[in-house]
Amino acid sequence: MTQxxxxxxxxxxxxxxxxxxxxxxxxxxxxxxxxxxxxxxxxQCGACVVHVDGVAVKSCTMLxxxxxxxxxATIEGQANPDGSLNVxxxxxxxxxxxxxxxxxxxxxxxxxxxLKDNPKPTETEVRAYLEGNICRCTGYHNIVKAxxxxxxxxxxxxxxx
Numbered sequence: 001m002t003q004x005x006x007x008x009x010x011x012x013x014x015x016x017x018x019x020x021x022x023x024x025x026x027x028x029x030x031x032x033x034x035x036x037x038x039x040x041x042x043x044q045c046g047a048c049v050v051h052v053d054g055v056a057v058k059s060c061t062m063l064x065x066x067x068x069x070x071x072x073a074t075i076e077g078q079a080n081p082d083g084s085l086n087v088x089x090x091x092x093x094x095x096x097x098x099x100x101x102x103x104x105x106x107x108x109x110x111x112x113x114x115l116k117d118n119p120k121p122t123e124t125e126v127r128a129y130l131e132g133n134i135c136r137c138t139g140y141h142n143i144v145k146a147x148x149x150x151x152x153x154x155x156x157x158x159x160x161x
Contacts, residue, residue, distance in 0.1 A: 009077025046133030097146030
């Protein structure tokens with residue numbers, strides 16, 4: 001067993017892990033942060049996206065030990081300090097960018113990374129960025145609208161697929 005120490009959503013976190021423990025498992029099982037979803041364990045679906053030192057990563061393909069000493073942000077840390085939804089979460093709600101909600105944490109975390117790097121993406125750029133995130137419910141149309149709205153752009157201009 002190895003002890004890992006990291007900051008998760010602004011708070012110190014530590015625990016003992018086996019060398020093979022995935023970051024997603026550490027977050028869900030030891031820290032009880034179950035908003036990070038695991039849909040595939042193969043880096044295909046994007047439901048497990050978190051930020052590690054400001055970079056979006058699929059936590060099902062990163063070992064917890066690799067995050068030792070890192071700053072980790074999960075969906076649980078995305079709300080505003082008063083507990084209200086942040087602009088991305090609110091846009092997903094306002095534009096019905098979710099249905100079952102399973103992909104939503106990964107979509108929100110991926111969106112946060114996209115908008116950090118590209119505050120005003122085009123629709124084409126949004127769709128290309130989401131290639132690593134799978135949604136089996138919405139067909140992405142409303143997710144793209146939500147992301148465009150979160151970036152301060154006209155979500156009504158999104159073309160139907």
